[in-house]
Amino acid sequence: MEPNEQNRQYLPIEPDKGYPAGKNLYYECLVCGDVIPSMPDDDTNCKCRNIMIDVGFSRMVIEYPTKARCFSVSRRTPDK
Helix, strand or coil: CCCCHHHEEEECCCHHHCCCCCCCEEEEECCCCCEEECCCCCCEECCCCCEEEECCCCEEEECCHHHEEEEEECCCCCCC
16 A cells, blocks of 8 residues: 555655665655555565665665655554
8 A cells, every 4th residue: 555645754865875764664766656665575666667675685776866755654643
């Protein structure tokens, strides 16, 4: 399920410093529009392969970093 756009907080992507990863972090490809988790259970990539994550080697490759965005998702609980 794709994270709700209203709860997104975008983070800078700085390839020289590495790509952040975490349970609530996702990467959005601006070429094909796919959103993928930063810590998937299996190897994954976006449709156009701009963003690729190799779980076995703990490696992430973003071919065109200017065509990708990283965001965190706030886990808000509904008001009662």
